[in-house]
Amino acid sequence: MVLKIHGASQSTCTRTVAVVATELNVPYELVPVNFATAEHKSPAFTAVQPFGQLPYIDDDGFKLYESRAIARYLVKKYGGQGTVSLIPTGLKEEALFEQGVSIETANFYPSAIGFGLEKVFKPMRGVTPDEARAAECLKTLEAKLDVYDVLLGKQKYVGGNEITLADIFHLPYGQLLVKVGRDDLFESRPNVARWWKEISTRPSWLAVKDGA
Incomplete structure (x- = not known):
């Protein structure tokens, strides 16, 4: 299952997650969240992201929000796929x-x-x-x-x-x-x-x- 990023294309935090995924050669699907209709404040969205902020990811059923936490998770799981580690181990x-x-x-x-x-x-x-x-x-x-x-x-x-x-x-x-x-x-x-x-x-x- 491809990584799904629930966010908005122009969102700063959505692009933070996207650039890390791209750096790690992780394919992803952007699931658009409509800011104009306040979809990020809807019950369906806040059931996953209770603060109603973008983005969150769905990685084969594992859901996670907060862009910095997502970035760390992606590096820990997929770090071997990129050309750099992004989190040192020493x-x-x-x-x-x-x-x-x-x-x-x-x-x-x-x-x-x-x-x-x-x-x-x-x-x-x-x-x-x-x-x-x-x-x-x-x-x-x-x-x-x-x-x-x-x-x-x-x-x-x-x-x-x-x-x-x-x-x-x-x-x-x-x-x-x-x-x-x-x-x-x-x-x-x-x-x-x-x-x-x-x-x-x-x-x-x-x-x-x-x-x-």
Whole structure:
């Protein structure tokens, strides 16, 4: 049975799962969830994903939600099918990977999603963005990326010297920043620019960045 991803093609978290599946050479079927009709809040959907958020997967009857958890599951089950491991197995290497995941979750994601909410998602819904909030998120993100530039001057990737999920998790919201014309956040920092160019041009991401 092919892996089923219940989500929306343009959803950031749906594309997170899709890029990991693609990186691992795991075929998947996207089962579209209609945002316009609030299908993600329907009893049928919330019976599986009680928070009514995208996506969840159905892997031959095994259902799982939360994109980061899904990504880890896919690597653990299908990791041998890809060209890279995405989760290291050595003690110190895995610790650096976990550190990298925490960096993304605590230092990149909150400001990136906050900025994206104001500049992309609210306008899509016809809601007036809070420009002060957007500016605050942007200022925080700039400071965080200054630290990224130092970190990436010492190691090749966020989670060590091999690409991991810690890097992959940056892609959807990083692309959102590029979409609204803020690619300067990456390009103005040489080590960040080198890293972003490498991860954002991977064939797996190019295959899903415009839609899972």
